[in-house]
Amino acid sequence: MSNKSGNAYGLTTLIPIRAGTPAKCPEGMEGQTYAACLRYQLQDMSWVSLNSPMAKVPNTYLCRFYILEDVYYEGKPAALEHLKSNYLVFTANLHGELRPWLEGLWRAIQPEISALLQNCYGFETVHDSESFVAYIEECQLETTFYFNGSTDEPLDVQLKSLYLKQEFSKFVYENQGKTTAQLQAAFAEFVKRTQPENTAGPTWRAGAYELDNVTGAGEA
């Protein structure tokens, strides 16, 4: 039973969503439940990929949000049962320890995460980084079995490595058939341009999904 596998941490939370209808809700969602308003916010189109608030949270490999409305009935002779609350399921695969990651999340996207969690029970007790960490820890479930099929290096190292894989592949292709002297000179230029040791940049941007926006200065 472990939330960790190497340097990768698997955060699993179930955050209970309030029953009833919020006084304030997104435009066009008046009279809808807290869960419906929360889902509407989560599905905001402007949040896709590079523009997801999670792209600003350091060391986030992958994460997801969904709403657990109920459990499924498996058919006879299984028992039929229902959940009494809706839950926001928030999970993340991240590098390092949980507390600094949560503190980084709060620093990076406090307005966005607060807008989501205000639909949930108990969030009125959250007013700073410390109380946010305590809130998430209260909603956390221990992972029974965590499988890490990737590398567990810091995200900036992973992104730099992907950048180098892309650039070096191009370099190899473009420099076929060159003389040794030409190749050595071209490689010196390549190293100067790509700075393989420098994880701060140039590198891939977290969340970028197109070739023309993928290279940037470094992780936010």
Add this chain to the structure above:
Amino acid sequence: MSNIAGKAYAMNVITPLRWYTAWITRFIFWYAGKRPATTLGLITLSLIHYARWVIIRPDQFPRLSEDQPREELKYYYMMFFSNFNGSWDQYVDSFSSAIPKGLDLFWIFNVKYPKSVPMLPFHHYITANQIWTDHYYNAYPMAASNDVKAAKRVRDNLLTFVAETRSATADDFQQKYNALLLTLQHDLGQMTPNPIVSLSAAAVEKRLAREIRTFSAGGKAEA
């Protein structure tokens, strides 16, 4: 709503299991964690970034307020989360084909689990218990799990090569360069974007394109 973020797919499954068998499943997972050899099959499925199983007791559903009703459940629940590359069918079928016994071991005590072979009942079981993701974020939508692993080898070898050839003669440089390419031959190759970055974004783009076409056609007709 999207289970897709670039090349990664987010699968969420929740299935019930009886309290008196839950401890056996927990023991199986504990044993698998202690003996990495038992998860070699999972490592073989190199399309997985990260996956996890979480077993919840009825009293573990968080209750944060007196206003929140207390859950009254009989079953324990097993939640499964996976981040993988490729399609749903490829993933589920590769589980069935590559590690059917391991898969059955993890799920065997879940209520009405049909076993992973034959595939069709297993497909129905996963489909019936899957929940769609509302927001899925991936730090590298253009990279598959194998790209991330290959990229680490490229950078590690490149750093060594740079250090070793800093003051190398031309001949020495060429020899080491050739050796570098031989070592990295399976790891090189450029990544390109996925045709669909997000299902929801793709749906919106499709709808907008249709509306633009309709509007244009209408505009022409009026003109």
